[in-house]
Amino acid sequence: AQSVTQPDIHITVSEGASLELRCNYSYGATPYLFWYVQSPGQGLQLLLKYFSGDTLVQGIKGFEAEFKRSQSSFNLRKPSVHWSDAAEYFCAVAGEGGGGNKLTFGTGTQLKVEL
Amino acid sequence: EAGVAQSPRYKIIEKRQSVAFWCNPISGHATLYWYQQILGQGPKLLIQFQNNGVVDDSQLPKDRFSAERLKGVDSTLKIQPAKLEDSAVYLCASSLEILLSRFFGPGTRLTVL
Numbered sequence A: 001a002q003s004v005t006q007p008d009i010h011i012t013v014s015e016g017a018s019l020e021l022r023c024n025y026s027y028g029a030t031p032y033l034f035w036y037v038q039s040p041g042q043g044l045q046l047l048l049k050y051f052s053g054d055t056l057v058q059g060i061k062g063f064e065a066e067f068k069r070s071q072s073s074f075n076l077r078k079p080s081v082h083w084s085d086a087a088e089y090f091c092a093v094a095g096e097g098g099g100g101n102k103l104t105f106g107t108g109t110q111l112k113v114e115l
Numbered sequence B: 001e002a003g004v005a006q007s008p009r010y011k012i013i014e015k016r017q018s019v020a021f022w023c024n025p026i027s028g029h030a031t032l033y034w035y036q037q038i039l040g041q042g043p044k045l046l047i048q049f050q051n052n053g054v055v056d057d058s059q060l061p062k063d064r065f066s067a068e069r070l071k072g073v074d075s076t077l078k079i080q081p082a083k084l085e086d087s088a089v090y091l092c093a094s095s096l097e098i099l100l101s102r103f104f105g106p107g108t109r110l111t112v113l
Helices: none
Strands: A003-005 A010-014 A019-021 A024-026 A032-038 A044-050 A056-058 A064-068 A073-078 A087-095 A102-105 A109-114 B005-007 B010-013 B019-024 B031-037 B044-050 B053-056 B065-068 B075-079 B088-095 B108-112
Touching: A003 A087, A003 A102, A010 A019, A019 A109, A024 A073, A032 A064, A032 A073, A044 A056, A044 A064, A044 A073, A073 A087, A102 B044, B005 B088, B010 B019, B019 B088, B019 B108, B031 B075, B044 B065, B044 B075, B075 B088
Parallel strands: A010 A109, B010 B108
Antiparallel strands: A003 A024, A019 A073, A032 A044, A032 A087, A056 A064, A064 A073, A087 A102, A087 A109, B005 B019, B019 B075, B031 B044, B031 B088, B044 B053, B065 B075, B088 B108
């Protein structure tokens, strides 16, 4: 069965510092991978996705992620964090089952930004 | 483009009571999903519709949860009777087709006392 691990429950960074959120997945074939962000009281917003092709994908709000098959990872990065980036971030993998592309989420990483 | 709409935004009930949530997906989106997000966890799929047919309800506790999507547009999710462990945020999402990106609504936060 597919699964996602986000090893860091909480991360604190200073505004302007770089950010990397870790994500490891388990899936037998080539996965579809996603990063979502959830602000308090809001639904999930898609930041970026990987389906195939270039392993470095660019998303909204200056985020990027790199798919590394050998490490089963899809880490999210941002070169300079803004205070408004404080939120919870979810990595997700989609695979077969239930009509195709059943989306499985990790447990999330809560990002705090210090001013 | 209007997003996914959900109501109510908040609901507090006592255990053994019934509750219903409503979702209006983005216009034209054939696929609709209901997720349950318990505090400290990622969302878990409860049920997935393609138009008005159920594609996946393998994780729906069918003894107490039910969902329908009449006419392939709006959907309702019902819990009857509610248990304490049902306290969670219930998220509705939609996509044009199964393989495409999901757009999420703001969610309904349910508290069962």
